[in-house]
Amino acid sequence: MKRNLNHSWILMAASGVLLIALAFPVQALAHGPADGGADSDTIDDLFLITLIIAIPIFVLVEGLIIYAIIRYRRRQADEIPEQVHGNPPLEIAWTVISFLIIGVLFVLTVRVLNTGYEADAENDEGTPDYVIEVIGYMWNWDFKYYVGDSDQPGVRTPPGTMRIPAERAVLLEITSTDVQHSFWLPDLAGKVDAIPGYTNTMWLQLGSDQVGETYIGNCAEYCGTLHFDMLIEAEVMDPDEFDTWLAQEEARLGDFIPVGTDLDTPLPFDTADPDRGEEAYNSYCIGCHGAEDGVGPALTGMWDRAATRRDGYSAERYLREAIVDPCAYEVDGYSCTLMPDNYGEQMDAQKLADIIEYIRQQD
Known part of the structure; x- marks a missing residue:
């Protein structure tokens, strides 16, 4: 029993x-x-x-x-099992x-x-409806859209945010400006390496049932201190709404004048809006400049430190230089090379003024 x-x-x-x-x-x-x-x-x-x-x-x-x-x-302590050869x-x-x-x-x-990662006219998708340049850098992603017949990407979304039309063939051209990264949207496609000086490609073509969905991705290649925060947010749009948005952004692009690196050009602080500045700061700066010291100096106390950082510089002038030309003056304990040096091309004078005004109001 x-x-x-x-x-x-x-x-x-x-x-x-x-x-x-x-x-x-x-x-x-x-x-x-x-x-x-x-x-x-x-x-x-x-x-x-x-x-x-x-x-x-x-x-x-x-x-x-x-x-x-x-x-x-074994059923008994002294049992010898059958020997099998x-x-x-x-x-x-x-x-x-x-x-x-x-x-x-x-x-x-x-x-x-070997399927789906090479842009080739022989592919089933043929010629893409849209081409997006994807640029990885420590520790974010830039997305630039080719518009019309231009051979240079123009329209761009905020860092880390990509907009994709449904029911359209979209070709991503993926590269990096510093170290090797890996572009990964796990719910949409496989990982593709972002390699400095080299361009890899990926096709995306989503269905109408995915309109309104937002897919989260990330860098899948360890790339340093804030690798964990190098996220991707891909928003799927109705194709007509996407075309409208792209046309609006293209029209605004015609009026866009980059602020550049000339510190003597006046900034429109009289129309600076700290709310807009906070939104821009969260898109461009928060990853490295949070409330506490991290990869870069902390937001807390930044205005007061800026006022005394360089002789003959006001806080506004120093912050402006630090944003558009980060290696003009290197703060002890921090590496200026970790900060993108092209914000002067990405921002106009109003956006830069908004960010500086937001920083001023934090102290």
């Missing part, structure tokens, strides 16, 4: 372990790759093929292990089968890796 009870407990425990193990494939199917990128269906297919092959192998192996534990367990035909069979399975998965994986 005791032996039967032991058998029952062993079988119940084994069944429980097997059921728990089988729950993982269910979770994988529920939270596997989303079908968002132009070629993410190929990634999804590979994922499912791998899972379909792996599940029966897992069940077979775990079943044999449980069977062996129960069938060949192998089965060459069986060993050859499972070695060949394993080799074939791995070979098939290898070929399928290589095909997927």
Whole structure:
């Protein structure tokens, strides 16, 4: 009777372990790759093929292990188990089968890796409807949109924010200005390296059912202190709304005059708005200049420190120089090379004045 009870407990425990193990494939199917990128269906297919092959192998192996534990367990302290010296035909069979399975998965994986990352007129997508230049830098992303027939990207979104039209073929040209990063939107497509001096590409083509969705991504290549904060926010727009937005941004681009690095050009502080400045500060500066010291000097006390940082400089002049030409004066304990040096091209005089006014009001 005791032996039967032991058998029952062993079988119940084994069944429980097997059921728990089988729950993982269910979770994988529920939270596997989303079908968002132009070629993410190929990634999804590979994922499912791998899972379909792996599940029966897992069940077979775990079943044999449980069977062996129960069938060949030691029953008496002095019992000598049956000695087995192998089965060459069986060993050859499972070695060949394993080799074939791995070979098939290898070929399928290589095909997927070579699909969807090269811009080519022979691709099913053909010529892209939109081209977006994606630039990684420590520790943010810039997104620049080619407009019309221009061979230079013009319209840009706030750092870390990308807008994508649904039902359109979008080509991303991905690069970096400093170290190697990796662009990753896990719900839309695979990872693509952002390499200084080199451009990689990725296709995105989303469906109408994804309009209004926002997908969060990140840098997937460790790149320094604030790597964890190098996030991507991809907003999917209705194609007509996207065209309207892009046209409006293009029209504003015609009126945009970069503030540049000339410190003698007056800034419009009389119309400076600290609320606009806070929004701009959170887009451009907060990652390195938070409330406490971090990669860069803290926002707290920044205005007072700026007033005494350089002889002959007012706080406004020093902050302006620090933003548009960060290496003109290097603060002890901080590296100026970690700060982008092109904010003079990205901001107009009003935005820079707004940011400086926001900093002033924090003290």
